[in-house]
Amino acid sequence: MKRRGWWSMALLAGCAALGWLYWPASTDAQAGPPDAGAAIDQAASLRGTSPDGAVRVDGAGALRVDQELRRLFDYYLATLGERTLPQIRAELQRHLQTRLPAKPLAQAMNLFDRYVAYRQSLAGMAVAASADLSQRLARARAVRLQYFSAAEVAGLFGDEDRYDAFTAQRLAILADPSLSAAEKQRRIALLERQLPPELRAAREEPVKHLALAEAEAALRQRGGGEQELYQLRASMVGQAAADRLSELDREQAAWRQRVNDFTRERAAILANGRLSAKQQQQAVAQLQAQRFSAQEALRLPGFVASH
Structure with missing residues (x-):
């Protein structure tokens, strides 16, 4: 299983904190020690994946309580419904016993x-429907302290809390009718500068790619060449990302050329009056099978229709 990006993890964690993710209300699904006969074969949905998150100990040999551990818990709890809680607990314990x-x-x-x-x-x-985000987050944090120590809360939820606080403050600023648009923008920019570097970088990532797309369009409009395009990308998203984008450009150009060649030859077949309609269809099908794999053929109709 792929490790989730920091930004998506923050959003997912925030939803979980508010109880927005599915969780069965049945009281007969408590965790606790598994029954002696509880199955511990790996859940089907986890086969072929690697556990998300990690478990570590500190210098004194005690368990390190951090967000990586919480991600590991969530990795196994994602099978709830496919497995009972005792079965999930047994599977997690088996994983941890070797570590x-x-x-x-x-x-x-x-x-x-x-x-x-x-x-x-x-x-x-x-939670009252009228409660704003700040109230709901405060309620969730109060519930945490019923189950975890302050140190455990910081380890499991610290980064999430910082992002949630930012979100609540940002929404409050946007909803304040006494602030001008310029003042709202200034205050939100100040909030963003106060975010931890990792969160700030993750938040800026989608904006950075939108800005890059706009800059690329402007460069092409004024006739910029491939070298200029590469330099632009490297300056905005780094050399490694620029290399990947260049490779993607080459792949897309090769695909477009193959589609163009196929479209031209297909048109020639359909214009051949010596062939019956059935023969034309067979010839087009044969041409497609020669030029494209079965996987590629799934993409083909949309591209051919645009020509």
Whole structure:
């Protein structure tokens, strides 16, 4: 399984904190130690994937409580519905037993049980529809302290809390009728500068690519060449990304050429009056099979229709 990007993780985590993700309300699905006969074969949906997240110990041999550990919990809990909680717990414990000594293993499983209870509590938490984001986040944070110590909260949710606080403040600024558009922009820019570097970079990533697309369009409009395009990309997104984009350009150009060649030859076949309609269809099908793989053929209709 691919590791999620920091930005998508922040958004997903924020939804989870508010209880917006599905969680069964049934009280008979408590975690706790698994039954002796609980199956621990890997869940079908996890086969062929690698666990997301990680588990580590500190210099004193104690469990390190951080966001990587929480991601590992969520990786296994994603199979809820496919597996019962006792089965998920058994599968997680089997994974951890090969990586942790007895003491941090016990700490990890205890923390997992509390994390499950926390998420179940959030799912059943009634929040007034009129409550704003700040109120809902404050309620979720209060619930956390019922299950975790302050240090555990910081380790599991610290980055998420910083992003959530930014989001709440940003929405408050945008909703303030006493502020001009320019003042709103200034205050939001100040908020963004206060974000941790990783969060700020992740937040800027989609904006950076939009800006790059606009800059590329302007460069091409004024007749800029490939070297100028590469230099523009390298200056905005780095040399490695510029190399990947250049390779993508070459692949797209080769694909367009293949489609153009196919379209031209297809038109010649359909214009051949010596062939019956059935023979034309057979010839076009044969041409397509020669030029494109079965996977590529799935993409072909949309490109051919545009010619």
